[in-house]
Amino acid sequence: MSSGNMQHYIDEIAAMKEEVGRLDPAFLNAWHELRDQGGKDGALSKKTKSLICLGIGVAIHCDFCVASHVKSLIQQGATRQELIEVGFVGVKMAGGPATGYIARIIQACDEFGAK
Numbered sequence: 001m002s003s004g005n006m007q008h009y010i011d012e013i014a015a016m017k018e019e020v021g022r023l024d025p026a027f028l029n030a031w032h033e034l035r036d037q038g039g040k041d042g043a044l045s046k047k048t049k050s051l052i053c054l055g056i057g058v059a060i061h062c063d064f065c066v067a068s069h070v071k072s073l074i075q076q077g078a079t080r081q082e083l084i085e086v087g088f089v090g091v092k093m094a095g096g097p098a099t100g101y102i103a104r105i106i107q108a109c110d111e112f113g114a115k
Contacts, residue, residue, distance in 0.1 A: 006108040009067035047076045051086050058090025058101040066101060070108035080114040 021028045039049050050073050057065025070083055087102040108114075 006063075006067040006070070006104070006111045009064045010071060013064055013068060047073065047078065050076065051078070051082065054083065054105070055086045055090040055093070058087050058098050058105070059094035061094075061098065061101060063104060066104040067108055070105060070114070071112045074109075074112050074114050078114070080109045083109055083114060 017028060039046055039053075044052075050069055053065065054069040054073065057069055073083060083105050084102060087105045090101065091098045
């Protein structure tokens with residue numbers, strides 16, 4: 001199913017961060033701090049928090065979120081089944097329009113090598 005374009009979203013994020021870092025490094029540093037604090041292990045594991053972020057990404061129709069969280073979750077040991085089921089949760093919360101984003105999860109799984 002993969003057309004090999006999910007990495008494109010990650011590359012766009014990297015380019016955006018580079019530009020923002022040049023224009024306003026304090027803003028980029030604050031965003032990184034928020035990301036790191038919100039994603040660290042606590043009562044919920046880092047992986048669980050990232051799975052939640054993926055579900056939210058599906059619910060809000062965010063290709064960038066899907067690409068980056070699927071890639072990160074695969075590196076954290078998430079399975080294809082887990083990733084797609086999280087997509088189902090996003091659809092549960094956002095309804096029919098979010099269903100197409102399960103295709104994005106499948107694309108990212110294929111592209112980034114989920115088992």
